[in-house]
Amino acid sequence: MSEGIRVAVSTVIFSLRSRPDAPDALMLPLVRRTRGPFLNHWAVPGGWLREDEGLDDAAARTLDETTGLSASYLEQLYAFGEVDRSPTRVVSIAYWALLRQDLVDAQLSTRPAPENVAWFDVDDLPTLAFDHDRIIAYALWRLRNKVAYSRIAAGLLPDEFTLSELREVYEAVLGRRLDPSNFRRLIEGSEALVPTESFRTGKHRPARLFRYNAEVALAETGPPT
Amino acid sequence: MSEGIRVAVSTVIFSLRSRPDAPDALMLPLVRRTRGPFLNHWAVPGGWLREDEGLDDAAARTLDETTGLSASYLEQLYAFGEVDRSPTRVVSIAYWALLRQDLVDAQLSTRPAPENVAWFDVDDLPTLAFDHDRIIAYALWRLRNKVAYSRIAAGLLPDEFTLSELREVYEAVLGRRLDPSNFRRLIEGSEALVPTESFRTGKHRPARLFRYNAEVALAETGPPT
DNA sequence: CCAAAAGTGTTGCACCTACACCCATGT
DNA sequence: ACATGGGTGTAGGTGCAACACTTTTGG
Numbered sequence A, B: 001m002s003e004g005i006r007v008a009v010s011t012v013i014f015s016l017r018s019r020p021d022a023p024d025a026l027m028l029p030l031v032r033r034t035r036g037p038f039l040n041h042w043a044v045p046g047g048w049l050r051e052d053e054g055l056d057d058a059a060a061r062t063l064d065e066t067t068g069l070s071a072s073y074l075e076q077l078y079a080f081g082e083v084d085r086s087p088t089r090v091v092s093i094a095y096w097a098l099l100r101q102d103l104v105d106a107q108l109s110t111r112p113a114p115e116n117v118a119w120f121d122v123d124d125l126p127t128l129a130f131d132h133d134r135i136i137a138y139a140l141w142r143l144r145n146k147v148a149y150s151r152i153a154a155g156l157l158p159d160e161f162t163l164s165e166l167r168e169v170y171e172a173v174l175g176r177r178l179d180p181s182n183f184r185r186l187i188e189g190s191e192a193l194v195p196t197e198s199f200r201t202g203k204h205r206p207a208r209l210f211r212y213n214a215e216v217a218l219a220e221t222g223p224p225t
Numbered sequence C: 001c002c003a004a005a006a007g008t009g010t011t012g013c014a015c016c017t018a019c020a021c022c023c024a025t026g027t
Numbered sequence D: 001a002c003a004t005g006g007g008t009g010t011a012g013g014t015g016c017a018a019c020a021c022t023t024t025t026g027g
Helices: A055-067 A101-110 A132-149 A152-156 A163-174 A180-190 A214-218 B055-067 B101-110 B132-149 B152-156 B163-174 B180-190 B214-218
Strands: A006-019 A022-032 A046-048 A073-080 A090-098 A117-121 A160-162 A193-200 A207-212 B006-019 B022-032 B046-048 B073-080 B090-098 B117-121 B160-162 B193-200 B207-212
Touching: A006 A055, A006 A101, A006 A117, A006 A132, A006 A152, A022 A055, A022 A163, A046 A055, A055 A073, A055 A090, A073 A132, A073 B073, A090 A132, A090 A152, A090 B090, A132 A152, A132 A163, A152 A163, A160 A163, A160 A193, A163 A180, A163 A207, A180 A193, B006 B055, B006 B101, B006 B117, B006 B132, B006 B152, B022 B055, B022 B163, B046 B055, B055 B073, B055 B090, B073 B132, B090 B132, B090 B152, B132 B152, B132 B163, B152 B163, B160 B163, B160 B193, B163 B180, B163 B207, B180 B193
Parallel strands: A006 A090, B006 B090
Antiparallel strands: A006 A022, A006 A046, A022 A117, A073 A090, A160 A207, A193 A207, B006 B022, B006 B046, B022 B117, B073 B090, B160 B207, B193 B207
């Protein structure tokens, strides 16, 4: 029987940080543990699954509890359930999520992150509690894979954005430069974006703004639905 | 808290059935429920997670309990945890597995399947308990995807096999015919198989036997490991 | 006018598909 | 000999990477 087994949900939350004089960096929020095993270590946000909520709901709830926001993309990652991954028996259902950069920035400027929450660059993480390093590594691997063959990346950007901005997201996620012209064709051919009539005016030639096409977003990964 | 939540593991087990005068069919074993909700309905093999075993172990154990065999491939599929998927609160960690056709045949001829276990063609399934139809649909989708971009299919065959036999597995899984010559190049280029010096002699020109290359099998899906 | 980003066009390569063709064996 | 599956060769198509090129803005 499984009476002594508890179910937790953890969510690896990705967003972008603007850096002066450097390309945007992929970052994620961690929570400093205030109790129990691994006291004061950093951990992936999460919590116990409640009896009256589904797994997806629990992921969305804990995401909201740590960031005050709801995700533009949320997907189950993996169930971690080795016997020794925690001193007590815990099965953790891991999720990963994308938060829009503008919403995170807005949230942080009005209401700064709680004392025990901090954002870290994915390339510069602290020592983590439990097996959370594995969870993050896997989430990062899935994100990079998914970016390569779907149009997920727009989940990190505001409603409207230029192709350059989107390309920079891809570059931040994948960790390498992409050819602007080929990137344009790739995206335009995919029908994941719809062009608007607005332009972003800045230092140089104005760039057309695009909008994410919600229709296409769904049918990308197959079941479960 | 999650005291009233129980954790189960279910495994969608795939193998092949030889049919007279027809290509092999993809099939899976189901268990007739002897109790509780959905009494007498067919269900995916599984059981409660024990306190002293990991998720993978539980999947392997229940697989052995229903078939008497161990899998040539076993992978976690998804955690199903909607509140209303069962009358009591159950989170099911679903797995999917491949069994070698020759081992299943041998097992069935020496010790026939238990009373409450039966094998079904994936295209001709009975009404299922709980949300097990969704679980099977997802497992099938994953299998087909994985077959398309990895060399997993050899997990359904004996140690040594001809390229035709392997191609017929692909055809059974994908549900369409493949060009023999292109299939040969695809496989030979992938280095997933190593040629042996043996030949299968039969009605026609002898065909070289191949063996699965265990080296390559691992690094295909990335984390977790 | 110049720098720099927006956006277009072109070419070459890698890979996949379809299909023609030869090879080896059992009957 | 011939039917059948084993196995090789090749031409066309598609898609992507690389990169030359034109356009449009701010300074």
